[in-house]
Amino acid sequence: DVEFALKGPFDAVLDTIGVQETERIGINLxxxxxxYMTLQ
Structure with missing residues (x-):
């Protein structure tokens, strides 16, 4: 599970995938x- 592999919390998260699941994980971290940033 990605969430458990990453040690947060972070000052900034860059979501390069930008789907609902990665958005939820990113915001939780x-x-x-x-x-919270995405590539657009």
Missing amino acids: LKKGGH
């Missing part, structure tokens, strides 16, 4: 007030 953020510090409060952190930045």
Whole structure:
């Protein structure tokens, strides 16, 4: 499971896949007030 392999929380997350599942994981790994970014 990706979530358990990563040690968060992070100041910023860059989601290069951008699907609903990776968005949920990315947001859960953020510090409060952190930045969530996707490639568009």
